[in-house]
Amino acid sequence: MATSVQIKDLSLNYGAVKVLDRLNLDIADGEFIVLLGPSGCGKSTLLNCIAGLLDVSEGQIHISGKNVTWEEPKDRGIGMVFQSYALYPQMTVERNLSFGLRVAGMPKPEIESRVKRASEILQIEPLLKRKPVELSGGQRQRVAIGRALVRDVDVFLFDEPLSNLDAKLRNDLRVEIKRLHQRLKNTMIYVTHDQIEAMTLADRIAIMKNGVIQQLDNPHTIYNKPTNLFVADFIGSPSMNFLKGDLADGTFTTNGVSVPMGSYGFVGSPNGKAVLGIRPEHVQVGEDARKMPFQFESEIEIVEPMGAETVAWTTLAGQSLTLRADAEVDLQPGQKILVGFDPARGSVFNAESGNRI
């Protein structure tokens, strides 16, 4: 597939502070890429560099095969949607949508037809004569998306577009953005710190930390084969259980408890200090635990019913272990129960480097 956006050795410094450090990223045509990471890791900075709103310190940005490193934002073929909506408060929705086109000096009939099409797609036709203050948060963000839509760009940039909305609206609009992507098939680069948004929307997720992409892969791989401890810990809620111990000859030992790793796909035969990560939903209790390659008897400490499922805390070899069970399973604090998991479904990391082994 053709590349749509290509970032080559991009660095950005504020004085001595390196926010982005020789970052490389290739995004295919029509791909939905999510930049995910904790607050302050440089996601917005990267997006602003792509948009041309920040001058890069080093490196290149190519969009649709053209080197746009020195181009103005308007000449890059991008549209951008912001967290704060950033609608022009004194203009009606219609004029908000058409502002970019009017700046470009487009003929009136063409402007009208584009505004019409965008407002149909986003279902904001009844709002065209209103001012932004008269709109709800969800409507405002739709208008903001429309402003990018009318410009008929190749690449959409979203900077945490749903973060200012309440939970229900966020879900609705998330689905709408996905629908929009399936309909338009534009390249979309979407910044968020919300892993649900990332998992549900992305073709590929780029997980960032301190201005460096930690892992770039599809949501399934990111979730099941995290490349290092940071990614493993960041993705998943409740987060992955980590057991500290030693790895020797395919057996992981933690506080005297041996866990045979079975068919775990080690690269080579690593030994030494390691961390075993197990997702809470891979830990089984009761009858289901009997089928697991690794079993132990333990006591339930805390139970959190979530409705669809129940999250419970127990311990293994003196370390806390979270598990997710079906809501039908009756768990009580203080209850002794058989717990088990398949170590091969876990992830093992080198304790020093934090990298997956």
Added chain:
Amino acid sequence: MSAATTTYGVEPSGPKPRRVTPARIGIYAFLIVAAIFFLIPLAVMILTSMKPMDEIRGGNIFALPLNPTLDYWVKAWSSACTGRDCNGLAPGFFNSMKITLLAVPISIILSMLNGYALSFWRFRGSELMFGLLVFGAFVPFQVLVYPIIFALSSVKLPWGGTLFGTLPGIVIVHSIFGMPILTLLFRNFFASLPGELFKAARVDGAGFWRIFFSVMLPMSVPITIVAVILQVTGIWNDFIFGLVFAGRENLPMTVQLNNIVRTSTGTVEYSTNMAATILTGAVPLIVYFVSGKWFVRGIAAGAVKG
């Protein structure tokens, strides 16, 4: 059951009844006393301006005029003597108008552009520039009077003479001296707007002027009103710049007032002086009355994200 509740008093429901507490009485008493305190001089001035001299000399300053007359107002406006000329305050009023109407828009437009550029179009050294401007707001202007006289005198006009002692000269001086504080005002206002608004306009392809006129200017109405009020009152009330830089032909109202009050032809004519003083102060007073609501709103606007 309802009888039981009424027996023991009304159950709380709806708005809480307002009680007259001692604190509230105290507050009102203080406000009324303060208002009287500040209104007494004004009342005395108005009363005095409508009394003839013998009534002033003979009577109590609070006494109502026996035969109220506006003659002294007319005299103050059109025929009181300022030194040798006896044209009243009217020429000063028109001079002040000219100076204010020119200097206010010039200083506000320049400061607004400055504030806009300093907030959004950061360039190398823009922070330093802002620092210097803020510093400028705290320089006592007296120390600059002589250097400015020198600077203005060195600008030769094509039709002879120099900028010193001319209308353009005094307008330039007021515009420059208004800029630090106004730039500070506007920069802080623009800095309080969401930066993403500016970014959105950049992505939409708008440049420096387009963003200024289409996006920023329409949002700046409240803060501009604050600036207008500050500048109108500041320039209208100015004495020293007018005296030094305006030249004989353009002396502002404040300077003319001073001349009227100090020109004594035998007796001091209090009635005329009072009328002249009220006339001079009328413009800032009217500006405050008309725009008070806007002023508060504009001051508050800085704190509200647009």
